[in-house]
Amino acid sequence: MKQVPLLIAGEFVASKTSSFIDVTNPANNEVIAQAPIATNDEMEAAIAAAKEAFKTWRDVPVTERARVMMRYQALLKEHQDEIAEILSQETGKTFVDAKGDVWRGIEVVEQAMNMPALMMGETVENVARGIDTYSYIQPLGVCAGITPFNFPAMIPLWMFPMAIAAGNTFVLKPSEQDPLTPTRLAELFLEAGAPKGVLNVVHGAKDQVDHLLNHEDIKAVSFVGSVPVGQHIYKTATDNMKRAQCFAGAKNHSVIMPDSNKQQVINNLVGASVGAAGQRCMAISVAVFVGESKEWIEEVAAEIAKVKPGLWNDDEAGFGPLISPQAKQKVIGLIQKGKDEGATCLVDGSEATVEGYESGNWVGPTVFTDVTTTMSIYEQEIFGPVLCCVTVDTLEEAIALVNANPYGNGTSIFTSSGAAARKYQHEIEVGQVGINVPIPVPLPFFSFTGWKNSFYGDLHAYGKQAVRFYSETKTITSRWFDGDIPSGPNLTINLK
Numbered sequence: 001m002k003q004v005p006l007l008i009a010g011e012f013v014a015s016k017t018s019s020f021i022d023v024t025n026p027a028n029n030e031v032i033a034q035a036p037i038a039t040n041d042e043m044e045a046a047i048a049a050a051k052e053a054f055k056t057w058r059d060v061p062v063t064e065r066a067r068v069m070m071r072y073q074a075l076l077k078e079h080q081d082e083i084a085e086i087l088s089q090e091t092g093k094t095f096v097d098a099k100g101d102v103w104r105g106i107e108v109v110e111q112a113m114n115m116p117a118l119m120m121g122e123t124v125e126n127v128a129r130g131i132d133t134y135s136y137i138q139p140l141g142v143c144a145g146i147t148p149f150n151f152p153a154m155i156p157l158w159m160f161p162m163a164i165a166a167g168n169t170f171v172l173k174p175s176e177q178d179p180l181t182p183t184r185l186a187e188l189f190l191e192a193g194a195p196k197g198v199l200n201v202v203h204g205a206k207d208q209v210d211h212l213l214n215h216e217d218i219k220a221v222s223f224v225g226s227v228p229v230g231q232h233i234y235k236t237a238t239d240n241m242k243r244a245q246c247f248a249g250a251k252n253h254s255v256i257m258p259d260s261n262k263q264q265v266i267n268n269l270v271g272a273s274v275g276a277a278g279q280r281c282m283a284i285s286v287a288v289f290v291g292e293s294k295e296w297i298e299e300v301a302a303e304i305a306k307v308k309p310g311l312w313n314d315d316e317a318g319f320g321p322l323i324s325p326q327a328k329q330k331v332i333g334l335i336q337k338g339k340d341e342g343a344t345c346l347v348d349g350s351e352a353t354v355e356g357y358e359s360g361n362w363v364g365p366t367v368f369t370d371v372t373t374t375m376s377i378y379e380q381e382i383f384g385p386v387l388c389c390v391t392v393d394t395l396e397e398a399i400a401l402v403n404a405n406p407y408g409n410g411t412s413i414f415t416s417s418g419a420a421a422r423k424y425q426h427e428i429e430v431g432q433v434g435i436n437v438p439i440p441v442p443l444p445f446f447s448f449t450g451w452k453n454s455f456y457g458d459l460h461a462y463g464k465q466a467v468r469f470y471s472e473t474k475t476i477t478s479r480w481f482d483g484d485i486p487s488g489p490n491l492t493i494n495l496k
């Protein structure tokens with residue numbers, strides 16, 4: 001059985017552990033590899049390698065660091081299909097969706113290539129007579145990243161390229177459910193010329209994450225995953241005086257106004273609700289139909305029902321299986337709860353399967369209507385191909401409903417009214433808003449700005465905020481004398 005290697009100090013090594021986690025193909029649950037649970041010594045070695053590498057990497061000119069990213073971007077593009085195939089095998093994502101996962105990561109590497117401009121500080125000449133003040137942005141040290149299963153290319157690439165281009169070194173702990181894709185990303189990073197120890201990759205679960213959180217040499221922690229784990233990581237990291245940015249769960253609403261374009265709404269809701277089997281943190285899981293638009297619910301449901309789950313290389317498949325039997329069990333359980341608690345199930349995917357792959361984690365597209373905000377299917381993040389339809393009479397009611405939800409990752413509104421869109425974007429308490437766009441994931445020159453229970457921290461992923469997160473600002477005030485020293489001691493705090 002293939003064992004996933006650790007990357008420590010520039011070498012891919014087999015772990016000495018005796019404990020492993022199976023990596024499976026979610027389409028049939030066959031074991032395709034084993035991820036080691038790194039030992040304490042291996043965790044220490046990875047952190048020590050990153051600490052050692054920081055001593056020299058921080059002084060490598062930012063232009064050279066950016067060139068590593070340029071070579072990395074070219075390699076990722078060259079290997080995009082191959083990475084996507086690995087990704088499909090371990091996540092079950094369709095090949096086109098897997099390519100999207102890789103591509104959205106490549107776009108962040110392109111942003112990291114801009115690091116010389118992103119690391120520019122500020123200057124003011126003559127803040128007092130003969131005195132200038134200027135600031136530099138300097139790296140922090142060793143940073144750590146803990147990533148979820150659902151984007152095994154994009155989310156690691158949200159983190160280490162920005163951190164490393166800014167002059168830091170990195171220890172990545174990818175999801176134990178799909179570590180093969182991040183391993184390939186790391187191989188290509190070395191091929192791009194990253195020096196030994198600049199990126200290290202360890203595998204494992206809670207204990208390995210806690211090791212990073214409790215280690216004094218780790219200066220900043222980036223996490224993406226579920227709410228309870230995000231809260232644990234944020235609390236532990238900050239208790240240990242580290243910086244932390246923790247992206248967590250979501251319940252994203254799309255508000256459908258009666259003046260929107262019905263066909264556009266249908267097309268967008270289909271993809272945004274069941275694409276990637278609903279395993280996207282920006283999936284639309286609640287559609288809020290305002291006024292007359294509630295008459296479209298059955299048509300939306302009928303279109304969603306046409307999408308079929310299938311194998312990664314089946315061109316007819318709209319999405320793949322869920323990641324694990326546990327994930328399937330959770331989603332099927334919530335579908336049953338929806339029925340028990342009184343929602344109307346217009347499309348029921350709980351019995352779905354794929355011929356020849358009956359042991360896979362299949363759940364078909366599912367649509368509920370008559371959903372209320374006290375039902376479990378509304379309150380919980382389902383993370384499956386399930387759309388909940390809610391009806392309200394006015395835009396004001398829709399805004400109040402979305403704002404009362406504890407999550408704040410993404411939302412969208414479909415309307416032909418500029419005034420309605422403007423009111424929504426202004427009043428909604430959600431960090432990423434789409435107007436006639438279903439999944440408003442910002443491109444990497446912006447930042448990924450979830451709010452409320454979808455994010456713990458202050459500086460977000462990628463864009464300028466990531467540069468701030470992975471750096472310190474040093475502000476220098478200088479005076480150069482040319483000739484006479486002008487005055488005696490200055491006993492005030494004023495500059496003279």
Ligand code: NAD
Nearest residue numbers: 147148149174175205206209225226229247248249250281
């Ligand atoms: P998860 O929280 O189970 O795992 C994420 C990472 O945390 C993994 O690397 C895992 O090994 C580690 N981990 C798990 N339990 C831990 C514990 N008790 N202590 C320390 N570390 C632990 O999440 P997942 O199931 O892999 O991913 C799905 C979740 O991620 C969903 O809730 C989804 O909404 C969220 N997500 C959020 C965003 C975002 O940007 N907000 C993006 C993608 C996914």
